[in-house]
Amino acid sequence: MHPRSAARRTALGAALLPVLAVLAAGCTAGRGGVVGTPGGAGLRDPYFPRLGNGGYDVTHYALDLELGSGGPSARLSGTAVITARATQDLSAFNLDLAGLEVRSVTVEGLPAAVNRAGTELTLRPDSEVADRLREGRTFRTVVRYGGSPRTVTDADGSEEGWLRTARGTVALGEPAGSMAWFPGNHHPSDKASYDIRITVPEGRSAVSNGELESRRTTGGRTTFHWRVREPMASHLATVAVGPYAVRSTVTGDGLPVVTAVDPGSAGASAAVLARIPEVVAWGEKRFGPYPFSSAGAIVGSPGDAGYALETQNRPFFPGPPDTGLLVHELAHQWFGNSVTPRSWRDMWLNEGFATYAEWLWSEDHGGPSVRESFGTAYADDANWAFPPSRPPGPADLSRPPVYGRGAMVVHRVRQEMDDDAAFFRLVRGWLKDHRHGNASTDDFTAYVEEKSGLDLTELWDTWLDGGSRPALG
Structure with missing residues (x-):
């Protein structure tokens, strides 16, 4: 991403009281004596604590989407088949979905009870499928839904989710907009493969991630099937429809x-x-x-x-x-999509390295050198508003320190190593060792010190975590 502009009762009879008592205790017994507990509603991300869900890991999304013929304001009908592995014995679990109407839900082919509170869907599967929700087992959830997808306004005032454009629509998801067009575990720490089928009026193109597996036109409607084989965080999924x-x-x-x-x-x-x-x-x-x-x-x-x-x-x-x-x-x-942040606090790893890549490209192609780009960033007061590792709040995740000061941290590591070949071996090793995974700031600092053999406590304390601009020695 580039820095954004500032412009985001059910009454129950007495017969159900024993069931409620069990649920209130946080557990339920299923077939075979399996005892499960609800998965968490949120992963306690430092900036978005309700984002994502606990108790399972999604391995694959199969999304079948149909867009009506009403132009940019067209309604969306969707079926999401979500394959996941339980990371605990589950009695219930949550999905994130914003705005759209849920029409039906099944878990392992049997209807599941659904409760909705804001963007949280709580699913309570039939007790007949309890064995499929044991820790380590894989289960399949099918959600049928639809309506008019919403545009989400972020804390910084920018818009994401389902955006109406002049000639169509585009879905953008960072950090939480993907829940506006499909249900899921919408946190960067849960990556999955995808099959995305989009049916649109003939004459329109529907573009998504991965590779185009097929394109078929029938009765004035065209279906595009895109497949993403490598793991992908949900905020990186997109659909763009238009001419x-x-x-x-x-x-x-x-x-x-x-x-x-x-x-x-x-x-x-x-x-x-x-x-x-x-x-x-x-x-x-x-x-x-x-x-x-x-x-x-x-x-x-x-x-x-x-x-x-x-x-x-x-x-x-x-x-x-x-x-x-x-x-x-x-x-x-490489930085953000393959090696994805473990939480949104780690976003500087994406943006710092991508900004540093700009500096490297410039130097390699006749523009300002990395040293000059570093000097320009150092002199820019905007880069010193807060430490890149600790933005004050969600509205600050796309502000300059995450980018410019993040890139300065990368360059300071290179300077401390004092060996360009060793530095780039370290960067390539970091990307190789964490390929298609997630990593945190602590993972990165520990990796750098282990591979370089250096104690970089002072560098981290001043350039990454410090509250003021350090002097250049």
């Missing part, structure tokens, strides 16, 4: 490159998008193998969103990007 011109090519190494461009942005974005293979090849030399099975971009119209976003496989740009922005969002495929 996009979709083009598929390959890099010199055979990596598929899929671009989808709004006709009004085609001319102004062509030259920059043509550099995607070059940027990917450059990134592989700096950071190691590209982590996904395809690359590309989605380019909408100016005003479609207030920011670009590193949606997996193909970042979204609200209008033609410049080369620096393209480099930043493609760098996120």
Whole structure:
């Protein structure tokens, strides 16, 4: 992502009281004497404590979406098949969903009771499937839902979720907007593979993550099936619907490159998008193998969103990007998409490294050196408003310290190591060891000290966690 602009009774008879007593105690006995407890409603993220859910890990989402013919305001009908593994014996569990009406829910083929409170759906499966909800077992949940998807306004005033554009729609999810168009475990720590099928009026394109498996038109409706094989955090999922011109090519190494461009942005974005293979090849030399099975971009119209976003496989740009922005969002495929933050407190790892990638690209292509970019960032008072590791609140996650000061932390590590070859080996090792996983700030600082053999306590205390601008020695 690039910094955002400031612009987000049921009455019960006496016959049910014994059941309530059991639930209130937090456990229920199922077939075979299995005793389960409810999964947590939220993962206690430092900035979004109710985001995500405990007690299970999603392994796959199969989303079947149908968009009506009402243009940008069209209604959405969806079926989500969620395959998950229980991480405890479950009596109930939660899903995150904002706004849309839930029409039915089954767990392992049997209807489940559903209670809704805001964006929290609490599902209580039939006792007949209790054995399928033992710790370590895999179970399948099917949610049928629909309505008019909402736009979510973030704490910083920016908009995400289901955005109506001038000629269609685009779904953007960071940090919590994906719950506006499908139910799930919407926290970056729970990554999964995806199959996304989108049916739209004939003549429209529907673009998503991963690779296009099929495209079929019947009775004036076209269904696009996109498959994401590698793990993906839900905030990185996207659907863009509109009159996009979709083009598929390959890099010199055979990596598929899929671009989808709004006709009004085609001319102004062509030259920059043509550099995607070059940027990917450059990134592989700096950071190691590209982590996904395809690359590309989605380019909408100016005003479609207030920011670009590193949606997996193909970042979204609200209008033609410049080369620096393209480099930043493609760098996120390594930093943020493959190695994803364990919590939103760790977002500086994404943005600091993606900003540093911009500095490296500039130096390698005749622009300001990394030293000069560091100096410019150091002199910018905005970068010292707070430590990048501790933004004051959710509204601050996309403010300059997370980006510019985050990149300065990366460069200070490079300076302390005093060996460029060793530094880039460390970066490539970090990405390899955490590929398609999650990592925290503590994971990173421990990794750096272990691999470098250095005690960097002072660096972390001053540059990463410190409250004021340190002197340059």
